[in-house]
Amino acid sequence: MKRFTVTVYRHNPAKDQRSRYQTYTVAVEEGARVLHLLHAIHAEDPSLSYRYCCGTGQCGSCAVRVNGEPVLACMTEARDGMVIDPLNLPVKKDLLVDMEPVLGKIASIVPKDVECIPSRDEVEALKPLRSCIECLACVSVCPAMEVAEFAGPLSMKQEMRLAIDPRDSCDRITDAIRDGLFMCTTCQYCWKVCPKKIEIPGKAIEKLRRMANQRGLTLPRHAEVATLISETGRSVPKNQPTFLDQVPEVIEPAGPVRGTVGFFVGCMYNNRLPQTALDAMEVLSRNGIRVIIPHEQVCCGSPLIRTGQTDILPDLMEKNIAAFTCRGIDTVVTMCAGCGSTLKNDYRTPFVVKDVNEILTEIGIEEPARLPIRVAYHDPCHLLRGQGIQKQPRELIARVAELVELPVKCCGAGGGTRSGQPEVSKALAGKRAEEIEKAGVEWVISSCPFCEFHIGEHSKRPVKNITTLLLEGYRRKDQDRGGEAGESAAA
Amino acid sequence: MRADDTVECHVLVIGSGGAGVRAAIEAEKHGDTVLVSKSLAGKGGCTPMAEGGYNAALREGDSCVLHKEDTIRGGAYLNNPELVDILVNEAPERFLELVRWGAVFDRTEEGEWAQRSFGGQRIPRTCYAGDRTGHEMMMTLLERLRASNVSVLQEVSIIDLLKREGRVVGAVALDRNGELTAFQADATILATGGAARIYDISTNSATGTGDGFAMGYRAGAELIDMEMVQFHPTGAVYPYDARGRLVTEAVRGEGGILLNSKGERFMERYDPERMELSTRDVVARSIAREIAEGRATPHYGVYLDVTHLSPEKIEEKLPMMLEQFLAFGTDIRKEKMEVAPSAHHFMGGLRITPRCETTVPGLYACGEAAGGVHGANRLGGNSLAETQVFGRRAGDTAGRAPSRGTRIDTRQLENYRRKLDEFHSGGVNPVTVVKKLQEAMWNGAGITRNVHDLERTLVDVEKLAKKKLLAQTPMNRAECFTVQNMCLVASLVIRSALLRGESRGAHVRTDIFQSWDAANSPYGHTYISIHHAGIEERKVPA
Known part of the structure; x- marks a missing residue:
């Protein structure tokens, strides 16, 4: 037996005004799950309410948050020091949340009059969506549902399942649009917490948007972006000298060459925030990275994939891949979280793709000077969940400034929401701005042009890219050195 | 309670697993139907946990006659043949109905329904x-349920059936806050599943506590063959707190083999013809014997091995097993599983x-709550079929029952209120009673039985039943009512086991x-009732 001390959320809304946390120390067997821990607590304190049933990850009754992240209590190994909260849904009591309003709204098949049996291929397409156990972990983390009348990832999964089922007789595309198909920011949180790993954004929402596109139901603002890309190769209009206008094809580092990479700039940094990309070049260069920048690179296609307009996607992919392969580049660096995620997950590249945070932490950078400021880091969804990059940005930031953690939340810029459903996007940014104010920091640091631009519009605090922060650290260092040199010269 | 707090309906369905939901869908065609779920509908019961499959004679070369013969032979000739006829004849129809309603069953490349071999079958069915x-x-x-007009009451526990003039006319329940509530119905269906939770090691979900058996018994209904408890041969043994967790027969159906700690494929000794796909009673006893005779694995089980199958086959045919074992630290593509029998x-x-x-007039039953279909041993794959075949039948019969509108006797509710009060002055934690009950049943009325152990265990169980919870x-x-139900069901199992003087x-x-x-x-x-x-x-x- 092992003894674990854990903290559990307690609240009886019928009686108590406020929730509280209660700490329990209980003994469980080797290998026990969180559910067994709850059973052990319940044996001592029968007033604790929680829901469970099958105990084998099949019924979806027991989802709770452990240390903030939704999990199935019956499948997650118990550990000392865990904090156990209810899902972020209306609490009935303690860990018991109200699941009925969401479950009751799941759409049902309306079978056609004629007999119709799905083929093996159709069955295989349906199966991944059918493994859903309706535990509501996805719904509990969806940012769009918090601010808009979005039916949520579970509903979208179901609409997709019905849309591709030959037996169903209804028009699921218009239903999905009515239920907020274009409100999803593709933050990926829903499927990262899904115990069955059903990729709802990629396998349901983007596919439904694709079907909507084929029926001419793409949002006008999204269609404009697609037109812009097909005409200019860029998703953002050019109204200033771009990054590519300002750089040579090869940037040689100042000192000895420690490595060579290709650089994929992306539309936002190229056309809207070129200075940030130039800052990144300076940091790479200072750290001995030789950067090759093919000028014929184009939009990665992410805005098209997210919004279901994939007709010209193969063209873009081919151009981009050729741009790097013809120069014999084996590592391509991205600094846009969205481009990086797309290149890594939607492309099949013959080269390795790395985010700038990865490359900088891997090579080990020159120490910058510390700046006397407090900064908060905003995790870009497409970096954190799209690429699994969490530690590296924090490691880099902590070298320059004091890092304050924010609750991890989508800012609302992604998935075409900013252009297509600006009210959803704004509402999310507004919430983000409040959290930033609460954190009491001077700057917000991020690593994604969409987040930087979007939060920048809504927050009172300046928003800077990690590489810009590093560069400021280097500049301070140079200034300090210059100062010291001057002083010693004077002496 | 005032009389107007009573929920009135034509058909009351108790239980929200496969049988209960199917019954409610059918009953609703005939009148107001209320489905009461102790859990959230669809999440409770054992149907969502059932892994392996649904038996139906669909393919060429198979027939309902063969299905019936296999079922009765597997059931040691104790099955009610009339009920078996219904099961095998209607299983294909109910299967195709599920398909019409949107079920996504596997298909073969040849465009047929995929069917695998389960124990005791002569043809993959x-x-x-x-x-x-x-x-x-x-x-x-x-x-289908969500699209119907059935009213579903979630997390409401029916604690007893209410009778008037010899008929069941409704039920009394506790809502999720523990407050009394009552139902009045022309027809009441028990679809409450089984009671394998009365055993220490069990595959069942938390709701497998036999409430329907207990309530039916108290209402005067007769139960049959209550000693016939199937121990699934392959329950997981690790981690300890999740022991008993079902490892589907499909693992053996897809080619998994059983090995003892010496690496012997021991089924050769017990059933050389059918080997791992012998009937569950035989395989469970064989495993229990290997363990008892000292050829057990480190966690006191035997090995179940699929490492000779291709990883792709395991991923396609057994994805959930793969996922579950991975979560508990075993990659079944590369490592053997450890398994032991589990009450099922x-x-x-x-x-x-x-x-x-x-x-009892006014009371109907279907699914695992009913007896007779499977005889002395159930074939894997027959119970999912049973839920649909008999769920529909129960719903149909109950739905067609005449509307009587017989009022429940609200004075009866006073007794329940008194009982509730008693629970608040009790002194024994129900959790400790359950634990003792489960251990007593596992040790004294488990895979093998004898008169001495059965009688001793009955005394223990009766003592537990009297504890002031x-x-x-x-x-x-x-929870207190459930624990009392578990104790009652345990005593029915033992008393029936004592009645049956044979193996x-x-x-x-x-x-x-x-x-013989x-x-x-x-x-x-065997039969048992209050009479x-x-x-x-x-x-x-x-």
Whole structure:
């Protein structure tokens, strides 16, 4: 037996005004799950309410948050020091949340009059969506549902399942649009917490948007972006000298060459925030990275994939891949979280793709000077969940400034929401701005042009890219050195 | 309680697994139907956990006659043949109905329904959706339920049936806050599943506590073959707190082999012909014997091995097993599983007619709550079929029952209120009673039985049944009723086991020497009710 001390959320809304946390120390067997821990607590304190049933990850009754992240209590190994909260849904009591309003709204098949049996291929397409156990972990983390009348990832999964089922007789595309198909920011949180790993954004929402596109139901603002890309190769209009206008094809580092990479700039940094990309070049260069920048690179296609307009996607992919392969580049660096995620997950590249945070932490950078400021880091969804990059940005930031953690939340810029459903996007940014104010920091640091631009519009605090922060650290260092040199010269 | 707090309906369905939901869908065609779920509908019961499949004679070369023969032979000739006929004849129809309603069952490349081999079958007959067949069915049924006019009451625990003039006319329940509520119905269906939770090691979900058996018994209904408890051969043994967790028969159906700690494929000694795909009673006993005789694995099980199968096959055919074992630290593509028997299914239950009528007017039963279909041992894949075949029948019969509108006697509710009060002055934590009960049943009325252990265990169980349970808060009241039900069901199992002086199917009496085999047994069903108990005699076939 092992003894674990854990903290559990307690609240009886019928009686108590406020929730509280209660700490329990209980003994469980080797290998026990969180559910067994709850059973052990319940044996001592029968007033604790929680829901469970099958105990084998099949019924979806027991989802709770452990240390903030939704999990199935019956499948997650118990550990000392865990904090156990209810899902972020209306609490009935303690860990018991109200699941009925969401479950009751799941759409049902309306079978056609004629007999119709799905083929093996159709069955295989349906199966991944059918493994859903309706535990509501996805719904509990969806940012769009918090601010808009979005039916949520579970509903979208179901609409997709019905849309591709030959037996169903209804028009699921218009239903999905009515239920907020274009409100999803593709933050990926829903499927990262899904115990069955059903990729709802990629396998349901983007596919439904694709079907909507084929029926001419793409949002006008999204269609404009697609037109812009097909005409200019860029998703953002050019109204200033771009990054590519300002750089040579090869940037040689100042000192000895420690490595060579290709650089994929992306539309936002190229056309809207070129200075940030130039800052990144300076940091790479200072750290001995030789950067090759093919000028014929184009939009990665992410805005098209997210919004279901994939007709010209193969063209873009081919151009981009050729741009790097013809120069014999084996590592391509991205600094846009969205481009990086797309290149890594939607492309099949013959080269390795790395985010700038990865490359900088891997090579080990020159120490910058510390700046006397407090900064908060905003995790870009497409970096954190799209690429699994969490530690590296924090490691880099902590070298320059004091890092304050924010609750991890989508800012609302992604998935075409900013252009297509600006009210959803704004509402999310507004919430983000409040959290930033609460954190009491001077700057917000991020690593994604969409987040930087979007939060920048809504927050009172300046928003800077990690590489810009590093560069400021280097500049301070140079200034300090210059100062010291001057002083010693004077002496 | 005021009379107007009573929920009135034509059909009351108790239980929200495969049988209950199917019954409600059918009953609703005839009148107001209320489905009461102790859990959230579709999440409770054992249907969503059922992994392997649904038996239906669909392919060329198979027939309902073969399905019936296999079922009765597997059931050690104790099955009610009339109910078996219904099962095998209607299983294909109900299967295709699920398909029409949107179920996603596996198909072969040739465009046929994929069917795998399960124990005791001469022809692969088990349709499936990977290894999450029951879940697939439940999702389909839930969609249908949500689209129907059935009113679903979630997390309401029915604690007893209410009778008037010899008929069941409704039920009394506790809502999720532990407050009394009542139902009035022309027809009441028990679809409450089994009671394998009365054993220390069990595959069942938390709701497998036999409430329907207990309530039916208290209402005067007759139960049959309550000693017939199936121990699934392959329950997981690690981690300890999740022991018993079902490892589907599909693992063996897809080619998994059983090995003891010496690496011997021991089924060669027990059933050289059918090997791992022998019937569950035989495989479970063989495993128990290997363990008892010292050829056990480190966690006191035997090995179940699929490492000789291709990783792709395991990923496609057994995705859920793969995922579950990975979560518990075993990659079944590369490592052997460790398994041991686990209490799984009640073959016995409420005696029913082909129309699912129990012996008490106004009360119907279907699914695992009913007895007679599976005899002394159930074939894997037959119970998912049973839920649909008999769920529909129960719903149909109950739906067609005349509207009587008989009022419940609200004075009866006073007794329940008193009982609730008693729970608040009790002193024993229900959790400790359950633990003792489960251990007593596992040790004294488990895979093998003898008169001495059964009698001793009955004394222990009766003592536990008398404990003054404590409900610390109103929300704990339902738990107290459940624990009392578990104790009652345990005593029914033991008393029935004592009535059956033979070994038959899942029921093994080590203290009795018998000269007959199952086909020639002089005994029929055991029966037990508040009025009488006994064992039927039958003519031995010449």
